Amino acid sequence: MxxxxxxxxxxxxxxxxxxxxVSVQNQVFRDWECIIVDDGSTDEIEQVVSxxxxxDPRFSFVKRPLxxxxxxCGARNYGLSIAKGSYVVFLDSDDLLINNTxxxxxxxxxxxxIDMLISTSVAFKTTIGDDDRLWNVIKSEETNETFxxxxxxxxxxxNTNCVTWKKEFIQKIGGWNENLxxxxxxxxxxxxxxxxxxxxVIDNFPDNYFRINEVGSIGSTxxxxxxxxxxxxxxxxxxxxxxxxxxxxxxxxPHFKIFVLRSVVHNGFIRNYQWNSFKYLFENRFFxxxxxxxxxxxxxxxxxxxxxKIKTLLLKKRYQNYLNLIKINSSHLQHKISDVSLKD
Numbered sequence: 001m002x003x004x005x006x007x008x009x010x011x012x013x014x015x016x017x018x019x020x021x022v023s024v025q026n027q028v029f030r031d032w033e034c035i036i037v038d039d040g041s042t043d044e045i046e047q048v049v050s051x052x053x054x055x056d057p058r059f060s061f062v063k064r065p066l067x068x069x070x071x072x073c074g075a076r077n078y079g080l081s082i083a084k085g086s087y088v089v090f091l092d093s094d095d096l097l098i099n100n101t102x103x104x105x106x107x108x109x110x111x112x113x114i115d116m117l118i119s120t121s122v123a124f125k126t127t128i129g130d131d132d133r134l135w136n137v138i139k140s141e142e143t144n145e146t147f148x149x150x151x152x153x154x155x156x157x158x159n160t161n162c163v164t165w166k167k168e169f170i171q172k173i174g175g176w177n178e179n180l181x182x183x184x185x186x187x188x189x190x191x192x193x194x195x196x197x198x199x200x201v202i203d204n205f206p207d208n209y210f211r212i213n214e215v216g217s218i219g220s221t222x223x224x225x226x227x228x229x230x231x232x233x234x235x236x237x238x239x240x241x242x243x244x245x246x247x248x249x250x251x252x253x254p255h256f257k258i259f260v261l262r263s264v265v266h267n268g269f270i271r272n273y274q275w276n277s278f279k280y281l282f283e284n285r286f287f288x289x290x291x292x293x294x295x296x297x298x299x300x301x302x303x304x305x306x307x308x309k310i311k312t313l314l315l316k317k318r319y320q321n322y323l324n325l326i327k328i329n330s331s332h333l334q335h336k337i338s339d340v341s342l343k344d
Contacts, residue, residue: 002058004102005085005167006034009064009075010093014043016211017093021052021059024091029102033084036093037075038063073176073184080167080175088165095161096128096209105164108202115169115197119162122206122337125213134335135159135210138201144193145251151190152255154262155330160185161208169197180234182227187234194241206337228273231263232280239288249288257289261298262326269302298322 006024010017017036024034036049038061049061062082068074076090087109091097105117121135136157150157173195177187193199239256242249264287268277277299281292305311305319 002031002033002085003106004029004032004087004089004164005079005083006032006089006091007076007079007083008034008036008091008093009039009072009079010036010041010045011039011072012041012043012045013093014041014045014048017045018048018052020091020093020096021049023096023098024059025052025056026099027097027102028100029106031106032102033058033060035079035083036061037079039070039072039075040064069178071178071181073178073180077175077178080170083167086167088167088170090160090163090165091208092160092210094211096124096211097161098207098209101207104202104207108200109164112200113198114200115166116192116199117164118158118199118201119164119208120203120206121159121162121208121210123212123333124209125211128209131212132337133333134206134337134339135162136332137335137339140201142201144196144199145248147199148190148193148248148252149255151186151193152252152259153330154259154328154332156186156332158189159210161210163189169195177234177237180230180237181224182230183234187237190238191241194238194245225273225276228268228271228276231267235260235263235287236285253289255289256287258326260287260290260295261322262328265295265298265302266326269306274299274303 008017008020021034021036024032036059038045040063046061049059052059053061062078064070064075064078068078080088087106089102089105101119105119108114109117118138120138123131123133123135125131136155138157142157147157170192173192176184177191180187235256242252264280265277268274280286281296281299286292287295301315301319301322305315311319
């Protein structure tokens with residue numbers, strides 16, 4: 001049995017998947033399997049993957065069955081259900097590992113009881129080195145609680161490729177939420193943190209590369225209505241995961257409030273989905289940290305301030321205070337690999 005299973009969901013990535021699989025094949029650590037899960041591709045992806053399978057039986061290609069929903073989450077969950085490794089890495093089909101990724105991670109996991117091992121990621125566009133921005137920086141003194149707050153501030157400390165999961169743990173928390181079309185990793189990682197995992201960070205030196213500015217990905221639904229609805233569903237799912245931890249919820253309450261105002265109320269108007277935002281007032285399940293009346297007040301503030309005259313004459317200061325409240329203060333993509341701040 002392999003120690004590590006790499007799961008790669010794929011949809012129409014025949015032009016990119018080979019580079020990703022080469023980065024897996026070049027791993028110094030050899031005790032792995034890689035499951036490529038096709039999510040309904042219509043390109044030549046199977047032929048590309050077959051060439052790797054002919055020379056290396058550690059690669060396998062499977063199609064997502066109808067028992068799992070369409071999308072990256074369903075593909076990942078199916079891969080998880082057939083994974084043989086004790087540890088799991090989810091690697092996106094356009095991203096890359098460095099040669100020592102699995103070696104360094106498994107050395108850190110040896111003789112430990114870690115549920116989530118976190119590393120760091122650096123950006124690239126088409127070739128390694130054409131971008132040097134880090135996904136983010138994690139300090140050694142951070143805790144599960146500070147990570148929760150960072151996710152609620154939209155200051156994502158890590159991405160999908162950065163986590164090595166104990167398979168037993170991610171299965172226990174239910175894997176990926178297949179009902180979501182957006183914010184899937186945000187929801188998964190916050191839900192995982194709710195279970196008080198044994199979590200460790202390797203260091204701030206990146207061991208994987210994430211591609212930016214690539215279109216046509218599994219999750220490229222940013223401007224669609226279902227994206228906006230998915231954000232609401234992700235928030236409610238996270239709230240449910242924390243329902244039995246009232247003391248922690250009190251600490252997180254102001255951050256939940258700001259996240260809802262920014263992601264549901266404010267962005268609802270920006271993306272012309274304000275009617276959806278309004279309808280949420282009458283749903284049975286509502287957002288933690290806000291009363292329906294407070295939510296309505298902020299909604300009306302957004303509505304009235306669509307009028308430049310009203311905003312200028314009556315509500316300018318109040319609206320500016322509101323914008324300051326919901327402003328994102330994130331270090332995501334704000335650090336470079338050469339930053340001295342990487343040294344604790």
